[in-house]
Amino acid sequence: MTTPLTSAPAGGAGAAEDTATAAPASPWALALHRLRRQKAAVVGLAIIVFFVLIAVLAPVLTAISGKGPDQIDKKAVDPYLGGLPRGSLGGISPDHWLGVEPLLGRDVFARLVYGAQISLLVAFSAALLITVIGTVLGITAGYFGGRVDAVISRFMDVMMSFPSLIFMIALLSVARNVNRVVLLIGVLSVFSWPYIARVIRGQTLSLRHREYVEAARACGTGNRRILLTEILPNLTGTIIVYVTLAIPGLIGAEAALTFLGVGIRPPTPSWGQMISDSVLYYKVDPMFFILPSACLFLVVLAFTLLGDALRDALDPKGSRT
Amino acid sequence: MIGFLARRLAAMAVTLLVICALTFAVFYLLPTDPAAQFCGKDCSADRIELVRQQLGLNDPLIVQFGRYVAGIFAGQTLGTGPYAVRCDFPCFGYSFQSAQPVWTLMMDRLPTSASLALGAAVLWLVLGLGVGVLSALRRGSWLDRTLMVGTIGIAALPVYFTAMILLYLVVTVGGLLPYPRYIAFTEDPGSWIANLILPWTTLALMYAAMYARMTRNSVIETMAEPYVRTARAKGLPERRVVGKHGLRPALTPVATMLGMDLGGLLAGALITESLFSLPGVGKLFADSLNKADQPVIMGITLLASFFIVSSNLVVDLVYAWIDPRARLA
Amino acid sequence: MTGQPLLAVHDLSVHFATAEGTVHAVKGVDFTVEAGRTLGIVGESGSGKSVTSLAVMGLHRGATVTGSAKLHGRELIGAPEEEIRRLRGRTMAMVFQDALTALHPYFTIGDQIAEAYREHHGGSRKRARARAVDVLGDVGIPEPARRADEYPHQFSGGMRQRAMIALALSCEPDLIIADEPTTALDVTVQAQVLELLMKLQQDRGLGIVMITHDLGVIARVADEVLVMYGGSAAEQAPADTLFAAPRHPYTRGLLDSLPRLDAADGAALRSIPGTPPSLLTPPAGCAFHPRCPVYAAAGDPRCTGDRPALRQVADGHRSACVLDEVTTA
Numbered sequence: 012m013t014t015p016l017t018s019a020p021a022g023g024a025g026a027a028e029d030t031a032t033a034a035p036a037s038p039w040a041l042a043l044h045r046l047r048r049q050k051a052a053v054v055g056l057a058i059i060v061f062f063v064l065i066a067v068l069a070p071v072l073t074a075i076s077g078k079g080p081d082q083i084d085k086k087a088v089d090p091y092l093g094g095l096p097r098g099s100l101g102g103i104s105p106d107h108w109l110g111v112e113p114l115l116g117r118d119v120f121a122r123l124v125y126g127a128q129i130s131l132l133v134a135f136s137a138a139l140l141i142t143v144i145g146t147v148l149g150i151t152a153g154y155f156g157g158r159v160d161a162v163i164s165r166f167m168d169v170m171m172s173f174p175s176l177i178f179m180i181a182l183l184s185v186a187r188n189v190n191r192v193v194l195l196i197g198v199l200s201v202f203s204w205p206y207i208a209r210v211i212r213g214q215t216l217s218l219r220h221r222e223y224v225e226a227a228r229a230c231g232t233g234n235r236r237i238l239l240t241e242i243l244p245n246l247t248g249t250i251i252v253y254v255t256l257a258i259p260g261l262i263g264a265e266a267a268l269t270f271l272g273v274g275i276r277p278p279t280p281s282w283g284q285m286i287s288d289s290v291l292y293y294k295v296d297p298m299f300f301i302l303p304s305a306c307l308f309l310v311v312l313a314f315t316l317l318g319d320a321l322r323d324a325l326d327p328k329g330s331r332t
Numbered sequence: 333m334i335g336f337l338a339r340r341l342a343a344m345a346v347t348l349l350v351i352c353a354l355t356f357a358v359f360y361l362l363p364t365d366p367a368a369q370f371c372g373k374d375c376s377a378d379r380i381e382l383v384r385q386q387l388g389l390n391d392p393l394i395v396q397f398g399r400y401v402a403g404i405f406a407g408q409t410l411g412t413g414p415y416a417v418r419c420d421f422p423c424f425g426y427s428f429q430s431a432q433p434v435w436t437l438m439m440d441r442l443p444t445s446a447s448l449a450l451g452a453a454v455l456w457l458v459l460g461l462g463v464g465v466l467s468a469l470r471r472g473s474w475l476d477r478t479l480m481v482g483t484i485g486i487a488a489l490p491v492y493f494t495a496m497i498l499l500y501l502v503v504t505v506g507g508l509l510p511y512p513r514y515i516a517f518t519e520d521p522g523s524w525i526a527n528l529i530l531p532w533t534t535l536a537l538m539y540a541a542m543y544a545r546m547t548r549n550s551v552i553e554t555m556a557e558p559y560v561r562t563a564r565a566k567g568l569p570e571r572r573v574v575g576k577h578g579l580r581p582a583l584t585p586v587a588t589m590l591g592m593d594l595g596g597l598l599a600g601a602l603i604t605e606s607l608f609s610l611p612g613v614g615k616l617f618a619d620s621l622n623k624a625d626q627p628v629i630m631g632i633t634l635l636a637s638f639f640i641v642s643s644n645l646v647v648d649l650v651y652a653w654i655d656p657r658a659r660l661a
Numbered sequence: 662m663t664g665q666p667l668l669a670v671h672d673l674s675v676h677f678a679t680a681e682g683t684v685h686a687v688k689g690v691d692f693t694v695e696a697g698r699t700l701g702i703v704g705e706s707g708s709g710k711s712v713t714s715l716a717v718m719g720l721h722r723g724a725t726v727t728g729s730a731k732l733h734g735r736e737l738i739g740a741p742e743e744e745i746r747r748l749r750g751r752t753m754a755m756v757f758q759d760a761l762t763a764l765h766p767y768f769t770i771g772d773q774i775a776e777a778y779r780e781h782h783g784g785s786r787k788r789a790r791a792r793a794v795d796v797l798g799d800v801g802i803p804e805p806a807r808r809a810d811e812y813p814h815q816f817s818g819g820m821r822q823r824a825m826i827a828l829a830l831s832c833e834p835d836l837i838i839a840d841e842p843t844t845a846l847d848v849t850v851q852a853q854v855l856e857l858l859m860k861l862q863q864d865r866g867l868g869i870v871m872i873t874h875d876l877g878v879i880a881r882v883a884d885e886v887l888v889m890y891g892g893s894a895a896e897q898a899p900a901d902t903l904f905a906a907p908r909h910p911y912t913r914g915l916l917d918s919l920p921r922l923d924a925a926d927g928a929a930l931r932s933i934p935g936t937p938p939s940l941l942t943p944p945a946g947c948a949f950h951p952r953c954p955v956y957a958a959a960g961d962p963r964c965t966g967d968r969p970a971l972r973q974v975a976d977g978h979r980s981a982c983v984l985d986e987v988t989t990a
Contacts (some may be wrong), residue, residue: 178355199639259488312488565718
């Protein structure tokens with residue numbers, strides 16, 4: 012018994028069932044219909060799919076291009092010019108489709124493609140963790156209230172008062188021998204879950220008092236069943252929107268941490284690492300600076316566009332808490 | 333009201349204590365050895381062990397933590413004998429590498445960070461609010477759509493990218509401004525501005541984009557509220573309807589967001605300060621990380637937490653002041 | 662009929678352009694309101710009654726309004742915004758349904774009333790505030806001077822609605838449009854508010870348009886009734902006549918569906934079968950025909966042809982049913 016997530020089509024005060032030719036009645040179908048009409052969402056989704064494909068197919072793509080991400084190619088750089096790539100545009104050639112990195116001559120295309128893997132892996136994993144932790148804790152706090160809520164809320168307050176970036180940097184520089192990717196995912200998750208938990212808690216609080224939940228309780232339905240069948244389905248819209256909008260932040264955070272030297276460590280390729288390396292050369296080899304920045308920009312842009320469109324489609328009344 | 337304030341301050345203190353404890357515990361695990369740092373490079377292993385004992389580094393974690401917290405208020409004396417150093421209230425530890433109390437180091441750098449943060453805040457508020465309100469009032473027009481697409485784009489730009497591009501365009505190619513260095517306001521206001529414009533813009537752009545979108549959404553929502561229609565029904569001129577009845581509630585979420593952002597700005601400015609080599613607290617943090625100067629790292633973490641927690645309190649107070657309905661709590 | 666009616670509406674139509682098509686919210690409505698008399702507009706949600714009143718006040722944004730609405734003989738539809746703005750609040754005022762959302766949460770009641778007064782009459786703040794206190798007293802709010810400094814959320818529901826009425830009265834308008842003013846209140850408070858309105862009308866010679874879906878309210882306060890369905894007028898008659906001898910099948914259905922105290926025990930509740938029409942794709946001809954028992958029996962093509970307009974069926978009594986000669990049989 013889920014309430015429709017959306018109100019009837021704007022201006023159509025009459026019942027939706029009456030109109031045979033108008034928009035479909037189910038809330039999800041309605042949302043999808045609305046989403047498909049927003050060009051921005053389609054563009055965003057296309058970009059995301061593109062990058063996900065690239066990340067997944069990284070080994071295949073590098074097999075085709077013939078150059079691995081760690082392969083050093085000293086012939087492609089000019090030692091007399093301080094290691095600058097030979098040729099224009101950062102050394103673009105049939106051998107190296109997007110040019111090479113200065114000094115070591117590593118193939119930019121290969122590194123971008125594998126860097127996509129890392130960036131998306133970290134962001135998606137962290138997003139998944141955040142969602143699970145945040146939803147569980149948020150629902151628990153909102154539904155059960157009382158002391159449970161007090162404890163969890165306190166916990167959230169403390170976590171949110173941490174200067175997260177600073178702490179993340181410090182933590183990452185402390186731990187030397189742990190797998191960087193796992194550590195990054197862990198650290199990012201630990202500091203980001205309170206935000207979604209807070210939103211979920213708020214929604215759960217208001218849902219808890221809805222009539223159909225009271226009705227279910229009056230029938231003697233157990234808590235677990237209520238949570239699964241009444242409350243959780245109504246939260247999926249919020250969760251989806253939140254996750255989509257959180258991913259750009261996570262990607263950016265990973266890139267920033269790597270840029271500062273505490274994230275992914277070389278030789279693992281990462282966009283943040285490439286940008287960090289490229290700063291020295293940005294005047295003389297701008298392509299090396301532009302390419303990973305552009306990739307980062309596009310992915311962040313795509314998720315933001317999609318997230319915005321999803322929010323408009325799933326939550327047109329715009330409860331932005 | 334007093335009760336509310338007292339309770340919030342108490343909660344603040346508890347939160348800070350917890351954060352302090354957690355930070356302390358984390359840094360306890362740092363591989364660097366403060367005793368070695370204190371003693372210097374040419375110390376023998378025995379000597380280092382002696383220093384360790386004097387500094388109380390072999391005591392249990394709890395005891396060390398207790399000493400640290402007490403030291404914040406009462407000051408601390410580290411080591412004994414002729415090499416002892418005295419760190420007065422407020423004592424957040426002593427940086428052996430710089431031979432200065434952490435507090436002094438931080439306070440020296442704070443004005444720079446403050447200049448950066450506040451200047452950027454002014455810039456992003458003006459830009460963000462201006463664009464947001466304009467977009468909201470001209471909702472659906474091509475201006476609105478262009479601006480909103482623009483803000484999404486700008487918000488997606490990584491900070492270092494913006495910094496580099498700006499540096500390249502304005503300094504290298506345009507030659508309009510000198511390469512930024514920090515010049516104190518008291519020395520030369522003109523130069524102070526000229527040198528901070530690029531860092532301000534870099535820091536402000538992303539926030540401006542976010543604020544523009546948030547303001548736009550907020551204004552649109554508020555203008556759809558029934559009380560705005562009542563204001564029109566009263567026969568008020570549209571200017572007053574929008575300005576007085578519409579904008580005030582619309583700006584409330586912006587105000588609260590601003591409070592939180594300012595609180596967290598110490599961390600946010602970190603990258604900008606590093607990029608432009610501005611001698612602020614953020615740069616101090618980055619440098620201390622490289623040198624593994626543990627007391628400084630710890631002190632800055634605490635300072636940043638303090639800002640965040642206090643700004644949350646200020647935001648709540650401001651909110652209660654703006655919205656009469658919030659005063660019930 | 663003494664001279665010119667206060668408000669004369671003729672062939673008023675309102676439609677909205679939406680992404681799904683054009684919504685015809687109001688189609689060709691006529692009515693008049695006399696000074697000192699109350700016109701009740703009754704209909705279900707979606708019948709167009711609120712849209713009509715908002716169109717008269719010129720409070721629609723982005724809707725196309727055609728037809729004529731003359732207040733004291735002055736044309737409102739299509740008049741420049743500046744002109745209408747001066748009339749709003751001053752000559753014609755509106756009382757909205759939910760006072761909690763219709764009053765601005767950030768300003769005191771006194772401020773909100775004083776603001777309206779100063780807009781139309783100028784003068785000092787003191788005078789405006791005195792006026793606010795006066796008018797709050799007129800609507801029966803105890804201790805008006807103290808309550809004028811309180812915020813809407815500090816009032817009870819009934820008090821708030823009275824305050825809303827006070828706001829409407831503050832500039833001494835000639836016409837008050839009350840849009841479901843008692844729907845959000847419980848029955849006893851409802852009675853008090855209605856009594857208040859009647860008394861004010863008697864004292865000041867106000868013309869009142871009472872918009873409601875509640876026939877009980879109509880019976881209590883309306884002199885003249887307009888029944889709306891699916892955006893069009895269905896029937897118009899003096900209140901007594903409407904209740905005693907309704908001519909339109911919809912009105913009959915409405916009255917039949919009222920539960921009666923003198924009905925037999927265990928008698929089933931009667932309702933009008935079907936659902937209200939879509940305003941996006943309205944049925945051809947008479948909006949009510951898909952649910953009309955008379956059409957179901959007669960199947961007359963005139964019901965599905967042109968949209969029927971109100972026709973005189975008795976003295977002062979108009980009905981839009983083209984099959985009327987049939988129903989009176």
